Amino acid sequence: MGLKTGRGGDVPPFRVMDVIAAANAHAARLGPHDPRVIRMEVGQPALGAPAGAVRAAATALTQGQPLGYTEAFGIPSLRRRIARHYGDWYGIDLPADRVAVTTGASGAFPLAFLAAFDHGDRIALAAPYYPPYVNILTALGMQPVILETDAGTRFQPTVGMLERLDPLPDGLIIASPCNPAGTMLHRDELAGLARWCHGHGVRLVSDEIYHGLQYDSPITTAAAFTPSAIVVNSFSKYFSMTGWRIGWMVLPADLCRPAERLAQNMAISAPHIAQVAAEAAFDCTEELEARRAGYRRSRDLLLDALPRAGFDRLSAAEGAFYLYADIAARGESSPDFCARMLRELSIAATPGVDFDARHGEAFIRFSYCGGEAEMAEAADRLLRW
Ligand SMILES: Cc1ncc(COP(=O)(O)O)c(C=O)c1O
Numbered sequence: 573m574g575l576k577t578g579r580g581g582d583v584p585p586f587r588v589m590d591v592i593a594a595a596n597a598h599a600a601r602l603g604p605h606d607p608r609v610i611r612m613e614v615g616q617p618a619l620g621a622p623a624g625a626v627r628a629a630a631t632a633l634t635q636g637q638p639l640g641y642t643e644a645f646g647i648p649s650l651r652r653r654i655a656r657h658y659g660d661w662y663g664i665d666l667p668a669d670r671v672a673v674t675t676g677a678s679g680a681f682p683l684a685f686l687a688a689f690d691h692g693d694r695i696a697l698a699a700p701y702y703p704p705y706v707n708i709l710t711a712l713g714m715q716p717v718i719l720e721t722d723a724g725t726r727f728q729p730t731v732g733m734l735e736r737l738d739p740l741p742d743g744l745i746i747a748s749p750c751n752p753a754g755t756m757l758h759r760d761e762l763a764g765l766a767r768w769c770h771g772h773g774v775r776l777v778s779d780e781i782y783h784g785l786q787y788d789s790p791i792t793t794a795a796a797f798t799p800s801a802i803v804v805n806s807f808s809k810y811f812s813m814t815g816w817r818i819g820w821m822v823l824p825a826d827l828c829r830p831a832e833r834l835a836q837n838m839a840i841s842a843p844h845i846a847q848v849a850a851e852a853a854f855d856c857t858e859e860l861e862a863r864r865a866g867y868r869r870s871r872d873l874l875l876d877a878l879p880r881a882g883f884d885r886l887s888a889a890e891g892a893f894y895l896y897a898d899i900a901a902r903g904e905s906s907p908d909f910c911a912r913m914l915r916e917l918s919i920a921a922t923p924g925v926d927f928d929a930r931h932g933e934a935f936i937r938f939s940y941c942g943g944e945a946e947m948a949e950a951a952d953r954l955l956r957w
Pocket residue numbers: 615675676677678679702747750751779781805806807808814818819
């Protein structure tokens with residue numbers, strides 16, 4: 573007798589994880605004299621948590637601090653510190669009771685989507701996108717509505733695209749700087765989208781996980797323009813704390829209690845030790861800014877080298893640590909191209925099919941958050957290829 577399985581189990585894989593596995597397998601096959609695999613497929617900073625964060629965690633452990641459940645939305649001092657960060661970075665006054673600490677941005681998405689949307693609701697987002705947005709929405713019975721974009725709008729959505737939707741969507745997800753394109757919504761564009769959403773009853777979810785990693789223009793938060801947006805952020809990228817699984821949300825007042833009830837039931841709390849470390853990470857500015865400067869140098873080097881190596885159709889590399897290259901003219905699908913580049917050059921990159929079901933065969937994503945020397949070596953290999 574066949575047993576029932578749930579709709580959530582049909583969720584597609586997060587394919588970059590398969591690419592990572594292929595790069596690992598390739599590395600294992602290499603001999604001692606072969607060039608090492610350069611990992612440009614992962615969006616994980618090469619360096620771990622900043623020293624002050626590690627020290628704070630070590631002290632909590634060695635001094636026998638009882639690490640237990642915390643309040644569902646996090647330890648009060650961390651929530652206050654995050655609220656202060658909005659004053660420091662964006663000049664806005666944010667009450668700490670609108671801050672919810674989560675297990676990474678990943679842990680925030682189901683809470684945000686379930687608090688804000690219903691089964692069957694339509695949520696718009698631009699392609700190419702971070703795949704879990706679509707996969708989580710689908711697993712929850714919500715409907716992603718894909719907005720087709722191209723380099724003309726820097727792969728970002730516009731108010732015009734939303735106005736053409738009939739009926740209007742229930743929600744909109746944006747990301748700036750975004751993954752995979754590394755492009756940003758500039759201040760007026762973000763303000764326009766935020767105000768349009770607020771005025772039309774469309775719940776905005778703004779993924780700001782790459783804030784801090786902008787290289788050309790200043791950054792603004794959606795929370796500065798609308799009281800109704802959900803802002804998602806994390807300690808994984810600028811703060812380099814991927815494995816600590818710690819992030820946060822800024823919630824609109826009407827969603828604080830619903831999201832808190834969900835958090836109490838779904839996670840109880842984010843890991844206590846990670847919360848202690850995260851609070852200390854806010855005081856590691858010098859170390860984190862040095863890392864940002866390193867990413868910028870890698871970006872500049874690759875922006876110079878990649879066009880000379882034949883990758884001359886690159887997205888505007890304004891932030892995060894990604895370059896999205898249009899390889900349509902090469903006449904090879906992106907999965908085949910990436911497999912060949914790994915085989916022949918020992919450089920791993922991610923095919924665009926993960927980010928864009930329709931056009932992804934024509935794009936690949938290079939991640940440049942590895943060590944600077946490795947990124948320079950990658951540029952050399954690509955130039956000689
Ligand atoms: C755009 C975007 N949002 C969210 C995440 C999830 O990050 P985390 O769960 O580590 O905070 C990632 C990870 O790469 C990402 O690129």
